[in-house]
Amino acid sequence: MAGNKIGGQKAAAKNRAKDPDFYAKIGAKGGKNGRTGGFASNVIGEDGLTGAQRARIAGARGGRISRRKKDTNTVAVQSVVVQSDLDLAA
Numbered sequence: 001m002a003g004n005k006i007g008g009q010k011a012a013a014k015n016r017a018k019d020p021d022f023y024a025k026i027g028a029k030g031g032k033n034g035r036t037g038g039f040a041s042n043v044i045g046e047d048g049l050t051g052a053q054r055a056r057i058a059g060a061r062g063g064r065i066s067r068r069k070k071d072t073n074t075v076a077v078q079s080v081v082v083q084s085d086l087d088l089a090a
Contacts, residue, residue, distance in 0.1 A: 002008035015022040041051035049057070 002011045019025070044050055045054070047054070
């Protein structure tokens with residue numbers, strides 16, 4: 001197991017020397033193992049949406065959720081009634 005960057009590079013070179021398709025096979029195993037289709041999927045799902053459309057909707061939902069705390073120090077605004085000179089004279 002690689003403990004640093006140089007060791008990782010040596011391990012990667014050894015893996016490629018043994019099998020040139022080593023990393024392609026690992027990626028293929030991971031892709032075949034997935035069952036959800038993912039956001040990159042162009043297949044239309046049961047909801048009638050592609051993965052990209054579903055990702056857009058999910059992102060919009062997440063974007064509407066505020067992570068900011070609610071302001072607890074609200075200041076009450078007093079209403080001011082302005083009377084005209086005619087109302088005062090009557």
